[in-house]
Amino acid sequence: MAITVDSPRSIVLPALFAVFFAAPASHAEAPLFRGDPAHSGTYQSTRVGTLTHVEWKFKTGAKVISSPAVVGRTVYVGSADHFVYALDAGDGSVRWRYKTGGAVNSSPAFANDTVFVLSADGNFYALDAKGGSLKWKFRTGGERRFTAPGIHGAMPRMELMPDPFDVFLSSPTVVDGVVYFGSGDHRVYALDASSGTLRWSFETGNVVHASPAVADGMLYIGSWDRNLYALKAATGEVAWKFQTGDDPDIFNQIGIASSAAVAGDTVFFGCRDGYFYALDARTGAKKWAHDNHKGWVIASPAVADGIVYFPTSDGTRFKALDAATGSTRYDVGNKAVSFSSPALVKDLVLYGTSDGWLHAIDASTGKSHADFQTDGSKENSAKYLDASGRIDDRTLYPDATLDGMIVGLERMYTLGSILSSPVVVDGVVYFGSTDGFVYAIR
Numbered sequence: 001m002a003i004t005v006d007s008p009r010s011i012v013l014p015a016l017f018a019v020f021f022a023a024p025a026s027h028a029e030a031p032l033f034r035g036d037p038a039h040s041g042t043y044q045s046t047r048v049g050t051l052t053h054v055e056w057k058f059k060t061g062a063k064v065i066s067s068p069a070v071v072g073r074t075v076y077v078g079s080a081d082h083f084v085y086a087l088d089a090g091d092g093s094v095r096w097r098y099k100t101g102g103a104v105n106s107s108p109a110f111a112n113d114t115v116f117v118l119s120a121d122g123n124f125y126a127l128d129a130k131g132g133s134l135k136w137k138f139r140t141g142g143e144r145r146f147t148a149p150g151i152h153g154a155m156p157r158m159e160l161m162p163d164p165f166d167v168f169l170s171s172p173t174v175v176d177g178v179v180y181f182g183s184g185d186h187r188v189y190a191l192d193a194s195s196g197t198l199r200w201s202f203e204t205g206n207v208v209h210a211s212p213a214v215a216d217g218m219l220y221i222g223s224w225d226r227n228l229y230a231l232k233a234a235t236g237e238v239a240w241k242f243q244t245g246d247d248p249d250i251f252n253q254i255g256i257a258s259s260a261a262v263a264g265d266t267v268f269f270g271c272r273d274g275y276f277y278a279l280d281a282r283t284g285a286k287k288w289a290h291d292n293h294k295g296w297v298i299a300s301p302a303v304a305d306g307i308v309y310f311p312t313s314d315g316t317r318f319k320a321l322d323a324a325t326g327s328t329r330y331d332v333g334n335k336a337v338s339f340s341s342p343a344l345v346k347d348l349v350l351y352g353t354s355d356g357w358l359h360a361i362d363a364s365t366g367k368s369h370a371d372f373q374t375d376g377s378k379e380n381s382a383k384y385l386d387a388s389g390r391i392d393d394r395t396l397y398p399d400a401t402l403d404g405m406i407v408g409l410e411r412m413y414t415l416g417s418i419l420s421s422p423v424v425v426d427g428v429v430y431f432g433s434t435d436g437f438v439y440a441i442r
Contacts, residue, residue, distance in 0.1 A: 030070045030423045033107040033171035034300055034341065039213040039261040041302025041309075042344040046427040048360055048442070051372040055428055055440040056092030060085065063413055064432025065167055067107040067341070067421040069115070074129070075430055076115050077438055078104025084117055084125070085438070086132060089425070092440060096132030100125060102143070107171035107211075107421070109179070111193060116172045116179050119143075124172070124181060124189070126196060136196035141185030143169065146207045146224040148251035154402050161402045164409050165298075166224075167339065167419060168257065171211040175233065180219055182208030188221055188229070190236060200236035204229065211259040211300070213267070218281065220267050222256025228269060228277070230284060240284035245273030259300035259341075261308070263323065268308050270297020276310060276319075278326060288326035292317070300341040300421070302349065309349050309363070311338035316390075318342075318351065318359075320366060330366035334359070335390045341421035343429075350429060352418020355381065355391055358431065358441075376416020376435030384411060391415075 034041050061081030068077040074095060075087040080103040086095040102120030109116045114135060115127045122142040126135040145162040154161060170182035179193045184207045190199040205225030212221040218239060219231045226246060230239040247253040258270035266287060267279045274294040278287040295315030302309045303323055311318045316337055320329040340352035348369055350360045356377025360369040386392040397408035416435035423430045432438050 029072070030068070030425055031110040032069065032173060033067055033109065033211050034259065034261065034421070035423075037173050037175050037214040038263070039211070039259055039300055040263065040304060041261060041300065041342055042304050043424040045345050045424045047346045048348055048350065048424060048427060048429060049370070051358065051360060051370040051429065051441055053442040055442060057440070058085070058087055058092040058094075058438045060436050060438065062103070062436060063434040064436060064438055065105040065419045065434070066432055067171070068423050068430040068432065068438065069108045069110050070423055070425045070430055071110045071129075075438070075440070076108040076110060076129070077432060078106060078108060078117055079432075079436070080105060082119070084108065084115065084127060084132075086115070086129070087438065089428070089440070092438070098125070098127050098132045098134070105167060106169035106181075109172040109174050111174040111179075114193065116174060116193070118169050118172065118181055118183070120169060124191070126193070138189075138191055138196045138198070140183040140189065141187065143184035144207065145184070146255060151251045151402070152405065153250040153252065153400065154405060155400055159402070164402070164405050166207070166209060166257065168209050170209050171259075173212045173214050175214045178233070180212040180214060180233070182210060182212065182221055182223075184209065186223070188212065188219070188231065188236070190233070202229070202231055202236040202238070206255070210256055213260045213262050215262040215281070220260040220262060220281070222258065222260065222269060222271070224255035224257070226254060226256065226273075228256060228260065228267070228279065230267075230281070242277070242279055242284045242286070244271045244277070245275065247273070253294060253296075257298045261301045261303050263303040266323065268301045268303055268323070270299065270301065270310055272296045272298070276301070276321070278308075278323070290319075290321055290326045298339040299351070302342045302344045304344050307363070309342050309344065311340065311342065311351055311353075313337035313339060318361070318366065320363070332361070332366040335388070339419045343422045343424050345424045350422045350424065352420065352422065352431060354412055354415065354417040354419070355385065356416035356418065356433065356435070358418055358422060358429070372441055374416030374418065374433045374435050374439070375437060376414055376433060380414045384415060
């Protein structure tokens with residue numbers, strides 16, 4: 001029987017005693033956004049090949065910003081067409097689909113034969129992984145984008161505007177029978193994974209579209225209020241918070257959309273203030289901050305073997321930094337901005353860019369290994385790329401208004417932009433594109 005759970009505004013409810021454990025990732029599974037609760041971005045897969053072979057592609061009815069979860073030969077992914085899809089990992093055929101009331105720009109999580117996902121309709125869904133039926137849903141206070149006056153310098157200067165670059169919804173993390181996620185209603189939620197009952201909620205000062213990283217009993221998540229919060233996972237109590245930079249003029253360099261990654265005693269995350277941060281996981285003290293020279297970091301970092309990896313949007317860079325010191329290992333250029341979070345597989349890093357290309361580079365040197373171009377990029381790149389192959393903003397954005405920004409983004413999306421984060425299982429790379437396709441390539 002489907003259960004609808006109304007969310008009370010009280011913060012803490014008594015802990016429930018149901019036993020419900022997140023499915024551990026194996027060599028053939030990727031059950032959570034970023035691969036694991038700590039958001040390492042690493043995948044235990046065979047090495048990726050030349051990216052020249054399309055195993056299959058599946059056309060949804062709208063943009064695919066969601067990143068896939070792959071479990072038991074099934075790919076679970078959301079689409080802006082309002083559906084959650086379960087696709088056969090071998091051939092891309094539809095096993096089931098479930099319609100929500102809004103765009104599903106959240107990445108699904110899988111645990112104990114249940115698929116969890118957030119929709120723009122303001123509801124959080126728990127679906128039966130085998131048949132797609134609704135187990136329960138939880139109503140939040142509703143979704144919205146970050147808003148500010150004259151955002152990005154748009155005219156008219158004093159008009160309150162939603163940020164069209166706030167494209168993601170928070171993706172859930174499931175640990176020890178509890179599912180965690182953020183919401184546009186400014187809150188972070190912890191729900192009982194088996195029933196949808198509220199364990200606790202915590203209110204921040206603005207929209208929460210980052211996804212929670214959970215490690216050693218702590219939850220780490222950023223908000224558009226500029227703070228990175230460390231909350232006790234059992235109760236939602238604040239252990240510490242860290243405030244990033246401010247931009248009171250055009251609200252361009254403000255807010256945390258990047259989801260944190262935890263490795264050892266360090267929390268790594270990017271920010272729209274132009275910096276990438278490493279904080280002490282126990283105290284929140286800043287270990288180091290890397291200056292991206294106003295380059296946003298929207299993507300979630302990947303970290304392994306003492307190196308942290310991330311792309312930037314403004315500045316169009318991909319960087320590898322020493323995790324202990326923040327010193328640069330390499331800094332390579334892209335031809336377009338990137339919101340796609342990198343995947344680490346063996347000696348390679350994979351990530352997407354907004355011009356519709358998936359890139360695989362050598363993790364130690366940054367040198368190109370292989371690239372893949374989406375259908376949207378093949379069909380429409382001539383309209384919006386200059387002679388060097390870079391996106392020409394003059395052809396995208398008709399004017400300096402909010403309307404102009406929205407038109408420009410929609411034009412960019414026709415390039416088959418890869419905002420989705422690649423997931424690699426058994427040598428196959430799965431990802432979504434704004435051309436509406438879910439791709440499986442080798």
